[in-house]
Amino acid sequence: MTVVVTGATGAVGRHVVQQLIDAGRVVRAVTRNAMGAASAAPAEIVGADLDEPDSLTRAFTGAESLFLLSRPATAVAVARLAQRCGVSRIVTLTSILADREPAGEHHHLRVEHAVESTGLEWTHVRPGMFASNLLGWGEAIRRTGVVREPYADAAQTPIHEADVAAVAAAALLHDGHAGKIYPLSGPQTLIKPEQLAAIGAALGRQLDFEEIEPDAWRQAQADSVPGFVQDFLLEIWARSTEAPEPVLSTVQGVTGRPARTLTEWATDHREHFGGEFR
Ligand SMILES: NC(=O)c1ccc[n+]([C@@H]2O[C@H](COP(=O)([O-])OP(=O)(O)OC[C@H]3O[C@@H](n4cnc5c(N)ncnc54)[C@H](OP(=O)(O)O)[C@@H]3O)[C@@H](O)[C@H]2O)c1
Numbered sequence: 001m002t003v004v005v006t007g008a009t010g011a012v013g014r015h016v017v018q019q020l021i022d023a024g025r026v027v028r029a030v031t032r033n034a035m036g037a038a039s040a041a042p043a044e045i046v047g048a049d050l051d052e053p054d055s056l057t058r059a060f061t062g063a064e065s066l067f068l069l070s071r072p073a074t075a076v077a078v079a080r081l082a083q084r085c086g087v088s089r090i091v092t093l094t095s096i097l098a099d100r101e102p103a104g105e106h107h108h109l110r111v112e113h114a115v116e117s118t119g120l121e122w123t124h125v126r127p128g129m130f131a132s133n134l135l136g137w138g139e140a141i142r143r144t145g146v147v148r149e150p151y152a153d154a155a156q157t158p159i160h161e162a163d164v165a166a167v168a169a170a171a172l173l174h175d176g177h178a179g180k181i182y183p184l185s186g187p188q189t190l191i192k193p194e195q196l197a198a199i200g201a202a203l204g205r206q207l208d209f210e211e212i213e214p215d216a217w218r219q220a221q222a223d224s225v226p227g228f229v230q231d232f233l234l235e236i237w238a239r240s241t242e243a244p245e246p247v248l249s250t251v252q253g254v255t256g257r258p259a260r261t262l263t264e265w266a267t268d269h270r271e272h273f274g275g276e277f278r
Helices: 013-022 053-060 072-084 107-116 131-143 161-173 192-203 214-221 227-242 250-255 262-268
Strands: 002-005 026-031 044-047 065-069 089-093 121-127 146-149 180-184 208-211
Touching: 002 013, 002 053, 013 026, 013 065, 013 161, 026 053, 044 053, 053 072, 065 072, 065 161, 072 107, 089 107, 089 161, 107 121, 121 161, 131 146, 131 192, 131 262, 146 192, 146 214, 161 180, 161 250, 180 250, 192 208, 192 262, 214 227
Parallel strands: 002 026, 002 065, 026 044, 065 089, 089 121, 121 180, 146 208
Antiparallel strands: none
């Protein structure tokens, strides 16, 4: 069985590729930069762009299943192309916020609806905050051991990308997931100093969190984080100080294994954070 993985170089997609190969499937890994993509796993690298649906014809032809990254502007064309090429099952990567996005900004919901409209088997994987967002703390942790951000009490449930991938892989590989929507979280609700402590536990280092004002954070991020992303993050953090994100049991329910903790995630990414390791 051949599976197409879009976003194959991304935080989740790279794990989907590996897990499918481990399960003995033939994998076509889609990237816009086929020349530069180094495949750790024996996947077939296919150069294609979701913003140019026709470029995906070669990847889709003869494949049974598709792991689809969200690109709303072309989602209808991509889903129909997959159908015409004989793909029978599509698993989307969307977001836990998919049905809470403001009207007119249905980034993920538009992709889900495009896939549903084909009549093919579909499953929507809707993760919350990726633990990989915390890679953004890497430089501060390496250089000073002090992270400065607003909303220290933002209570979120970071999820290991490999767990998001494991749920997607289960839906790609096995029957019984058609028509299901899987909201996902990590196994613990942690405020920011607790998230930092979980990383420190993996590194064997004392790390300190210092709360700063949103405007000071905006200034510090001006060159690296686009304004609309800043707005989005500040809104999510503010909201989760009032309404802590709940822990969901979906990863365990779908994969049969508990979701990985943030300390396990940090152990898997320790090179990024530098310092002493246990
Ligand atoms: N970060 C979070 O906390 C979070 C939470 C919930 C949901 N999500 C969703 O998860 C998805 C991935 O998130 P991320 O930001 O963390 O991504 P990421 O891991 O940085 O990966 C982005 C991937 O998208 C691929 N890509 C981008 N534009 C493409 C295009 N036009 N055609 C083909 N491939 C394209 C890139 O491949 P190449 O560069 O190799 O082409 C890369 O593999 C997004 O839809 C996001 O909304 C993220």
